Amino acid sequence: MTRMAFLLAVALPMWAGDAIAEDYSIGTIEIAAPWTRATPKGANIAAAYMTLRNKGTVPDRLVSGSVAVAGRFEVHRMVMEQGVAKMRPVEGGLEIKPGETVELKPGSFHVMLMGLKQPLQKGEKVKGTLEFEKAGKVDIEYAVEALGATAPTAGEHQH
Ligand SMILES: [Cu+2]
Secondary structure, three states: OOHHHHHHHHHHHHOOOOOOOOOEEEOOEEEEEEEEEOOOOOOOEEEEEEEEEEOOOOOEEEEEEEEOOEEEEEEEEEEEEOOEEEEEEOOOOEEEOOOOEEEEOOOOOEEEEEEEOOOOOOOOEEEEEEEEOOOEEEEEEEEEEOOOOOOOOOOOOOO
């Protein structure tokens, strides 16, 4: 297959018309509203966000994941080093204690999609997986919000 034919084959099925973030669950873990942002031309990384809730009685961890359009998936946290905000991988996975909610949001924990194979466009949904130490693996889709968005499209989440 030529490179162009390959790009079209992976890009076309991703068009979904809107970008309302949806909720998912696996085992005792609830995943609310995974979302990311449109990327400027030439960008090869993007941050993605979601809310994780553990309804179980034992701790679990987000240990890995994947996204079809990126080469690598990492969970990052923000740290202050000498007054400068930097991001660092979360070693050993992101813990979600029983009964707790962990928010991945701008300025805090986030998923880093690295080695983007194509720009992310507003309105698309990006397919991926998340893997939890105990709950296992789940298929999810990230809603792609506008460049510069700070929260997912609101309206349907009344928790
Ligand atoms: Cu990061």
